[in-house]
Each structure stands twice: as structure tokens, then as C-alpha cells.
Amino acid sequence: MSWPRSQLLEIGEKSWCPSWLQRHEQLALTKFWSLRIPGWSHESPATQACAVMKKYLSDLSSYKIRDICAGAGGPSPVMEVELNKQLEREGKEPVQFILSDLYPHEEEWARISKKQGNVSYIAEPIDARAVPAVESTSRRECRVLNLCFHHFSDEDAGSILKNAIEFADAFIIFEMSARDIWTCLFSFLMVFWTCFVTVVWYWHSPIHLFYTFIIPVAPIAIGLDGFISCLRTRTFEETRKLLDQPGLDLSGWRFHSGKRTVQFPFIVLYYYVGIKSD
Structure with a gap:
């Protein structure tokens, strides 16, 4: 740990964050708990x-x-x-x-x-x-x-x-x-995990597919929130x-x-x- 903690807000916590994006982020984290490679x-x-x-x-x-x-x-x-x-x-x-x-x-x-x-x-x-x-x-x-x-x-x-x-x-x-550096770097790998979640669990949802693969709002937002989480963790x-x-x-x-x-x-x-x- 080499820098002070920052009390920043994540995109998923913003009042203007759309509900579909909040649900996408929650599902990505929930499914991540079962990930075993x-x-x-x-x-x-x-x-x-x-x-x-x-x-x-x-x-x-x-x-x-x-x-x-x-x-x-x-x-x-x-x-x-x-x-x-x-x-x-x-x-x-x-x-x-x-x-x-x-x-x-x-x-x-x-x-x-x-x-x-x-x-x-x-x-x-x-x-x-x-x-x-x-x-x-x-x-x-x-x-x-x-x-x-x-x-x-x-x-x-x-x-x-x-x-x-x-x-x-x-x-x-x-x-x-x-x-720490390793965890901050990992947060950006959530971009790829978000794409996987979309393909497997949201393949039937036009809005999730569009904002993942056409305009990558969901992957970028979830990856950025993961990085902000690193800066906030005690x-x-x-x-x-x-x-x-x-x-x-x-x-x-x-x-x-x-x-x-x-x-x-x-x-x-x-x-x-x-x-x-x-």
C-alpha cells in the first residue's frame, strides 16, 4: 500500500446510473464469486x-x-x-x-x-x-x-x-x-469479464449487447468502478x-x-x- 485512501464514488452509485447498468455490474460481481479456472x-x-x-x-x-x-x-x-x-x-x-x-x-x-x-x-x-x-x-x-x-x-x-x-x-x-499495483491492473481485466457476462447471461438483451459490443459503456464503466474500488479500500x-x-x-x-x-x-x-x- 503506497498511497492514501480516496473516498471516491463509483459510477454504479451515481443517481444517474441506469438501472440496467447497475444490474449488469451486480451480476458480473455475483458470477465472479463462482469463477474457477x-x-x-x-x-x-x-x-x-x-x-x-x-x-x-x-x-x-x-x-x-x-x-x-x-x-x-x-x-x-x-x-x-x-x-x-x-x-x-x-x-x-x-x-x-x-x-x-x-x-x-x-x-x-x-x-x-x-x-x-x-x-x-x-x-x-x-x-x-x-x-x-x-x-x-x-x-x-x-x-x-x-x-x-x-x-x-x-x-x-x-x-x-x-x-x-x-x-x-x-x-x-x-x-x-x-x-496495490497488481489489484489495480486486474480491475481493467473486468472489461473482458463483463463481455463474457453479456454473452452468457445477457445474450437475449439488445440493450446489454449494444452497450457492450457496439458502444462499450458497460465494460468501461465496470472496469473503472473496479479501479475506483481499489483506491477506496482500507x-x-x-x-x-x-x-x-x-x-x-x-x-x-x-x-x-x-x-x-x-x-x-x-x-x-x-x-x-x-x-x-x-
């Missing part, structure tokens, strides 16, 4: 994320995993499949996932929940800075932020972490961007510093950070974990 990939990003959960969350089946910035579904449905396949092979109970967001995508969530019985959702808007505790349940709560923590200002990010400390039992932040030390807040009781909490290589040298999954002691 034989002979190169060290599993998929989703598999690596599940490995992090299994490493740090003891008795994973006792948790509800709450995606508090789920968007249109994001990677949580992919992670649910990966994780519960592993738990089933081990003869353990499946882990439950809950989707919520300030701007609920109820139609998409309902479709996911119908297909995946271990995924549920909260239809009401939930602000990530003020998430209420999960209703009375025998399961503990782990909150996840998938490739979105860098979107928040320091003030909002600090509020999100404070709320997790006060009302949850664990939290995990996943990022695949960083302020280091482990910067994330930990956000927890140093007056009156915030961190006793009984343990914090871990690290990274897992997905596809050397470009794709690395970075994580920051907070766990309340039993």
Missing part, C-alpha cells in the same frame, strides 16, 4: 470465503449469517451453496443466511429464497449503521459485508462496526480490491482503527485479518474478522 485458480472466491468462515467461526452451524448490504443478492447465495455442501459432507446442520439492505430487492430475494431454503430475507429497509439484533433465536449472528465496506465513509463505516460490536456475535468483511490497520471509538467496549472480542490467493497474482480475497468470545 482449472490449473490456475486456488478454488473460487466463494470457496475461499467459506474457508475463512470455517476457520474462525467455531460450530458454524450455530450461526445465522446476515448479509447486511445484500443488494440484489450478491455472493451470499453462492456462499450458502458452497458452505452447506461442505457441512452436509461433514454431517452437520446447514448454516442459515439472511439478506437485508437499506434498499431491499424483495423480488430478487424472494426468487433466491424459493430456490434455496437456507436463505431468507428481511423485506423492510435496514440501515447497515443501525441493524437491530436478530429476533430471539438459539443461533448466534455473524454479519458479513461482501465487497462493499470500501463504499462507506469513515464515519459510516465506524457506525457499522460499532453496531456489530453492540448487537452481533461476529462480523466478517470481505474485499477483493486493494491499494488496509487492515485502517479498518482496525475504526474500532477505536469512545465508550465502545471491545473486551471479549478477538480480531483477525489476512488474505487468501484465488488466482495469482491478480485475484486475492482479503478479510477482516471480529469474533465475540464464548
Whole structure:
């Protein structure tokens, strides 16, 4: 990390960004979580994320995993499949996932929940800075932020972490961007990934085909957003510093950070974990 963090806005966050482009970007990121290239990939990003959960969350089946910035579904449905396949092979109970967001995508969530019985959702808007505790349940709560923590200002990010400390039992932040040369270079490879997504999943959509292959709005916008994400992502030390807040009781909490290589040298999954002691 050799340059200061910049709190810039991505095209997908702009009010004038068309909905079709936002959906294209969300789908490209969601499908990316399942990407596995034989002979190169060290599993998929989703598999690596599940490995992090299994490493740090003891008795994973006792948790509800709450995606508090789920968007249109994001990677949580992919992670649910990966994780519960592993738990089933081990003869353990499946882990439950809950989707919520300030701007609920109820139609998409309902479709996911119908297909995946271990995924549920909260239809009401939930602000990530003020998430209420999960209703009375025998399961503990782990909150996840998938490739979105860098979107928040320091003030909002600090509020999100404070709320997790006060009302949850664990939290995990996943990022695949960083302020380093390799990751910044990789962001422009998203141009080619966007074209692939268009061919496979949007081949029937004239608007997506036109703005990918005739006027390449989608590839350029998604590639540029990936680069901006790199400039916004916090280091482990910067994330930990956000927890140093007056009156915030961190006793009984343990914090871990690290990274897992997905596809050397470009794709690395970075994580920051907070766990309340039993």
C-alpha cells in the first residue's frame, strides 16, 4: 500500500446510473464469486470465503449469517451453496443466511429464497449503521459485508462496526480490491469479464449487447468502478482503527485479518474478522 485512501464514488452509485447498468455490474460481481479456472485458480472466491468462515467461526452451524448490504443478492447465495455442501459432507446442520439492505430487492430475494431454503430475507429497509439484533433465536449472528465496506465513509463505516460490536456475535468483511499495483491492473481485466457476462447471461438483451459490443459503456464503466474500488479500500490497520471509538467496549472480542490467493497474482480475497468470545 503506497498511497492514501480516496473516498471516491463509483459510477454504479451515481443517481444517474441506469438501472440496467447497475444490474449488469451486480451480476458480473455475483458470477465472479463462482469463477474457477482449472490449473490456475486456488478454488473460487466463494470457496475461499467459506474457508475463512470455517476457520474462525467455531460450530458454524450455530450461526445465522446476515448479509447486511445484500443488494440484489450478491455472493451470499453462492456462499450458502458452497458452505452447506461442505457441512452436509461433514454431517452437520446447514448454516442459515439472511439478506437485508437499506434498499431491499424483495423480488430478487424472494426468487433466491424459493430456490434455496437456507436463505431468507428481511423485506423492510435496514440501515447497515443501525441493524437491530436478530429476533430471539438459539443461533448466534455473524454479519458479513461482501465487497462493499470500501463504499462507506469513515464515519459510516465506524457506525457499522460499532453496531456489530453492540448487537452481533461476529462480523466478517470481505474485499477483493486493494491499494496495490497488481489489484489495480486486474480491475481493467473486468472489461473482458463483463463481455463474457453479456454473452452468457445477457445474450437475449439488445440493450446489454449494444452497450457492450457496439458502444462499450458497460465494460468501461465496470472496469473503472473496479479501479475506483481499489483506491477506496482500507488496509487492515485502517479498518482496525475504526474500532477505536469512545465508550465502545471491545473486551471479549478477538480480531483477525489476512488474505487468501484465488488466482495469482491478480485475484486475492482479503478479510477482516471480529469474533465475540464464548
